[in-house]
Amino acid sequence: MLNPKYLKTFTTLAETGSFTKTAEQLFMTQPGVSQHVKKLEQSCECELLVRLGKGIELTEQGRQVYHYAREDETRQQQFLEQLKFDEPHQGRCTLACSGAVALRIYPGLTALQAKHPELAIHLEVAPRHRIVESLKQGVIDIGIVTNTPADDSLSADYLAEEVLHLFLPATITDFTTINTTLNQLGLVDHPDAAHYLQLYCNHSGEDSLASLEVAKLKRSGYVNQLSQILLPVSAGVGFTVLPASVEKHAGHGSNIAVYPAASTVSEPLYLVRSRHRNLPARFAGVSEVIKAAFNSAKSINGKPQWI
Incomplete structure (x- = not known):
């Protein structure tokens, strides 16, 4: 079984690309980071990265271990969320949308988080195909895309034009x-x-x-x-x-x-999420903020238009 502590060190190193930054983020020494990576490589029986001066490059096996660790972290996060009391103004909310939509909704989301400091809102700007894939993989909770996804595992609510x-x-x-x-x-x-x-x-x-x-x-x-x-x-x-x-x-x-x-x-915009997952109560407030950002839009041909 792979040591969770070693995996955490490795994923942080993969994301920062720096032993120094990894040590700072995890409150470790650089030799400690190196030791964790070495022990993880011993457990995997393969080389996971190549040192390039002050930076690194993951090997093919290293990339596979990184994706495994991130997926495992997501599964654990979702499991821990299920064990907690479902507070309406507390917890992590992950969502993704286009840059233009982010400009529209982020002020309201920031105001919501300021009102409820226990909320942790993570907003990613991404293209449509990545948003859909992230939803299917459980990496994000909700997304805003153009056109309804052709996937029965996702549900979509119309927002505006x-x-x-x-x-x-x-x-x-x-x-x-x-x-x-x-x-x-x-x-x-x-x-x-x-x-x-x-x-x-x-x-x-x-x-x-x-x-x-x-x-x-x-x-x-x-x-x-x-x-x-x-x-x-x-x-x-x-x-x-x-x-x-x-x-x-x-x-x-x-x-x-x-x-x-x-x-x-x-073109239409839709609020999309997993059809088979019941979102925690905190997403009710987040969804209200998003919908409010579009309710102020003008109506043309019977449809609200965001301009």
């Missing part, structure tokens, strides 16, 4: 040849850019955009930090498509323009 905007430099004032303009500017790419742009083109109500070949479009750059994606657009070096709500957090104001599409383009 997320409006998408095509953002252009403010210097662009002639929209009569929008396809030519977009090809000249180039797309400021980001993890969801191709998906958003294709969705926008398909549902904008304009034939010119519907014929745009997204895959062949020039890319003028790539940014994976949500708060920075509109910066190159404001500087006039490209265009992009993002949820409308991002604009007020970006702070570029008069330097960007929104293309006036014939039809409003949006």
Whole structure:
């Protein structure tokens, strides 16, 4: 049987990549960390990591041991939660969503945690596919995604429609040849850019955009930090498509323009969780905060729209 203490040391080392940081986090000495790793390797009968100067790299066996340890830790956490009295304002809540949604819900979640300090809210920004996989594996408790997952093990509650905007430099004032303009500017790419742009083109109500070949479009750059994606657009070096709500957090104001599409383009958002797991009472408050963030949205065509 693998020693839990050695596994904890090893997973911390794998995540920090540093013997020094691991020793500091676990209140150990560096030789103590090395000794734990050595004993774990002896138990596993294989090498788990390679030292690279001041850093490390896990071997294939090391990666397997790391994933095993993390899964075991999750199982133990869930088991301990089941043994505790179900307090409505105490315990750990893990959730994941897109960066744009995080901007919307995190202020309310922070206020909830400030009101109930025994709550520990862990919010991760992640792409849709990783959120779904994390839910199925039990790594997170709830997630917010676009489109209902095609998996019977998950349940989804509709939240709102997320409006998408095509953002252009403010210097662009002639929209009569929008396809030519977009090809000249180039797309400021980001993890969801191709998906958003294709969705926008398909549902904008304009034939010119519907014929745009997204895959062949020039890319003028790539940014994976949500708060920075509109910066190159404001500087006039490209265009992009993002949820409308991002604009007020970006702070570029008069330097960007929104293309006036014939039809409003949006996609649905769903609150998703495991169908067969009864969430602890504390998630009632968390869900209320999330839903409240969307209840203030405007209603278009009978559906609440977050803009």
